[in-house]
Amino acid sequence: MSTEYKFLKSKTVGLIGCPFSGGQSKNGVQNGPVRLVEYGLIEQLAEMNWKVEFSNQDHLQSLEPKDDPDIGKLKRPRYVSEVTRNVAQVVQDHVKKGNLALTLGGDHSLAMGTVFGTFSVHPDAVLIWIDAHADINTPETTESGNIHGCPVSFLMGIAGNVPGFEWLKPVLKSDRLVYIGLRDIDQPEKNILREHKIAAYSMHEVDKYGIGKVVEMALDRVNPKRDRPIHLSFDVDALDPSVAPSTGTPVRGGLTFREGHYICEAIHETGLLVAVDLMEVNPSLDDIDDVSVFETVTVGCSLVRCALGETLL
Numbered sequence: 531m532s533t534e535y536k537f538l539k540s541k542t543v544g545l546i547g548c549p550f551s552g553g554q555s556k557n558g559v560q561n562g563p564v565r566l567v568e569y570g571l572i573e574q575l576a577e578m579n580w581k582v583e584f585s586n587q588d589h590l591q592s593l594e595p596k597d598d599p600d601i602g603k604l605k606r607p608r609y610v611s612e613v614t615r616n617v618a619q620v621v622q623d624h625v626k627k628g629n630l631a632l633t634l635g636g637d638h639s640l641a642m643g644t645v646f647g648t649f650s651v652h653p654d655a656v657l658i659w660i661d662a663h664a665d666i667n668t669p670e671t672t673e674s675g676n677i678h679g680c681p682v683s684f685l686m687g688i689a690g691n692v693p694g695f696e697w698l699k700p701v702l703k704s705d706r707l708v709y710i711g712l713r714d715i716d717q718p719e720k721n722i723l724r725e726h727k728i729a730a731y732s733m734h735e736v737d738k739y740g741i742g743k744v745v746e747m748a749l750d751r752v753n754p755k756r757d758r759p760i761h762l763s764f765d766v767d768a769l770d771p772s773v774a775p776s777t778g779t780p781v782r783g784g785l786t787f788r789e790g791h792y793i794c795e796a797i798h799e800t801g802l803l804v805a806v807d808l809m810e811v812n813p814s815l816d817d818i819d820d821v822s823v824f825e826t827v828t829v830g831c832s833l834v835r836c837a838l839g840e841t842l843l
């Protein structure tokens with residue numbers, strides 16, 4: 531189109547709802563997409579003059595194999611592989627058509643599919659990963675065995691050969707990835723970040739420089755000429771638990787409400803977005819109250835709206 535989005539053909543969003551929880555061990559995150567849609571996300575985007583093509587992925591849960599024994603430490607590897615392979619295809623179809631691919635999780639292992647889908651159309655894209663966690667454990671280093679802690683290593687091709695994941699060719703180069711919001715990184719993950727010289731802005735840098743400067747530095751690192759397509763993968767646990775409590779692995783000391791929104795606004799302003807993930811909204815955790823769920827769902831919707839162009843003025 532449009533001056534607003536350099537790599538889109540029209541102001542159309544492919545909304546991909548992924549009710550999937552197999553990349554981690556807590557129940558409920560599969561209900562994230564339905565709650566975000568129930569709250570009105572589709573209508574909100576339509577009101578912002580987006581055409582919405584809703585690609586609901588309700589069949590994903592039926593892909594769970596009867597028998598899915600651990601491979602090494604990895605839990606539910608066949609299920610995760612099958613689901614993410616399907617998601618990759620849907621994302622790829624939307625991005626190829628010039629739609630903005632918006633994926634609602636579900637757990638963050640889904641990013642294996644979304645990022646692969648984007649990069650198979652735009653091999654020169656960059657990945658901006660907003661998270662408390664680096665999600666770059668390998669099958670060797672993961673302690674939990676939860677694959678939502680590992681998608682980045684698979685995408686980079688440093689996960690080794692895991693049977694069933696042959697389809698997932700390494701598409702992500704270490705200099706095309708940047709993190710913002712990190713604060714809970716396993717020691718082996720720190721080693722990987724250092725070894726591969728991956729750009730990472732933890733909460734320490736957010737405190738030190740302010741979010742405006744951090745986003746600018748992050749873009750300068752991976753997208754210095756501002757000419758590469760951007761895939762934004764936003765784990766809602768990047769936000770402080772006081773802002774987004776209803777998520778499976780909350781970590782104190784996170785992004786404020788405004789810092790989270792600023793990131794989305796600033797990335798929208800580049801005009802380079804081709805894909806957005808909103809992951810790890812879990813509206814049905816045990817012991818969670820309705821207000822916490824409501825706050826998390828509403829903040830999820832407003833992050834998405836800001837990434838898609840909502841402004842304060």
Ligand SMILES: NC(=[NH2+])NCCC[C@H](N)C(=O)O
Nearest residue numbers: 638663667674676678679779
């Ligand atoms: N997408 C997430 N919320 N990931 C949390 C990962 C936590 C931990 N590093 C692990 O490997 O299990």
Ligand SMILES: [Mn+2]
Nearest residue numbers: 662663765767
């Ligand atoms: Mn996380």
Ligand SMILES: [Mn+2]
Nearest residue numbers: 638661665765
């Ligand atoms: Mn994550």
